Each structure stands twice: as C-alpha cells, then as structure tokens.
Amino acid sequence: MKDIQNLDDIKQMVDTFYDKVKVDPLIGPIFNGVIKDRWPEHLQKMYGFWETVLLDVHSYSGSPFPPHAKMPIEQIHFERWILLFINTVDSLFVGEKAEEAKWRAEKMAEMFHHKIEYFKAAGHKPLI
Template sequence: MKDIETIDDIKRLVDTFYQTVQKDELIGPVFNTVVQDRWPEHLEKMYRFWQSILLNEPSYSGKPFPPHQKLDIYQKHFDHWVNLFENTVSQLFVGKNANEAIKRAKLMGALFGAKHAHLREK
C-alpha cells in the first residue's frame, strides 16, 4: 500500500468512504436526507477539503461545522463517522498523510460532537 499523495488518491479515499456511508444504517440516512441528489457536489467539496489538508494545496474555502450545526445528530454519529473513515483510510493507504487523515478526522469528530453538545445545552 502507498500513502495519500495525489488528488486521485484523495478521490479514491473520499469516493470509497462515502459509498460506505451511503449504505450505513446509522449515518447513511442522515447523509442521504441532507445530500439527496447532490452527491457529486458534496464529493467535489470533500475532495477540495481533504486536498487542502493532506496535500497542502489550498482548494477548499468554507467552514466545515455550519452545515452540521442544525442536524439532529449526537456524539455517537460523529464517533461512527470517524470509525468508518479510519477503516477506509487503513484499507487503502499507509503513511504520513494517511495517519494525518485519521488524526484530523478524530479531531473533527471530537470537536463537532462537543460543539453539538454545547449547542444543545443552550
């Protein structure tokens, strides 16, 4: 196996991951309800997001949390997303960028879960 090194690697990761997500019993319905028939646009945004982070090629602009802010999701959803992502990365890649992808996913899962919990307390 090789590391995540190119935009084609990013696309392979993102496409494989979201194929799994769409069929997943816990988070699939959330994604399919929100994304609906706009999967190509969502995937393109995710390519740019991970390209910016892992390849240091700034192509994503935006704030990742706001689209998730009003969803009825909990820490278990974020934890499950992280597990699926980590499994996908580990099945496809090995190396510095693969490790960084997993690290960033875990950070996002924890941060988004904490933000959701904070918003519920208000």
C-alpha cells in the same frame, strides 16, 4: 499499499468512504436525507477539503462546521463516522499522510460534536 500523495488518492479515499456512509444503517439515512441528490457537489467539496488539509493545495474555502450544526447527530453517529473513516483509510493507504488524515478526522469529529452539544445545552442556535 502507499501513502496519500495526490488528488487521485484523495478522491479514492473520499469516494470509498462516502460509498460506505451512504449505505450505513446508522448514518446513511442522515447523510442521504440532508444531501439528497447533491452527492456530486458534496464529493467535490470533500475533495477540496482533504486536498487542502493533507496536501497543502488550497482548493477548499469555506467553513466545514455550519452544514453539520443542525443535523440530528449524537456521539454514536460521530463514533460510526470515525470508524468508517479510519477503516477506509487503513484499507487503502499506509504512511504519514494516512495517519494525519485519521488524526484530523478524529479531531474534527470531536470538535463538531462538542460544538453541537454546546449549542444544544445552551439553548442557542449556531450562527450559520
């Protein structure tokens, strides 16, 4: 196995991961319900996001949190998301960028979860 090195590797990681997400009994219905028939568009965004984050190629612009702000997700959903992501990366890649991808995914899930819980507890709606 090799490390994540280029856009083709990013696409392989993203496609493999979301193939698992789509059929997962816990988070699949949530993602499929929100994304519906816009999977190609979502995957393109994710290619750009991860290419920007891991390879310092600025192909993503935007804010990743707002689309998740109103989703019906709890800690258990984030745990499953992370499990699937880490298992995907570990099955495909090894190296510094692979470790960075897993670390960044964990931090992003943690931040999203905290923000969603904050809005719920405070009775506020996120500004999106």
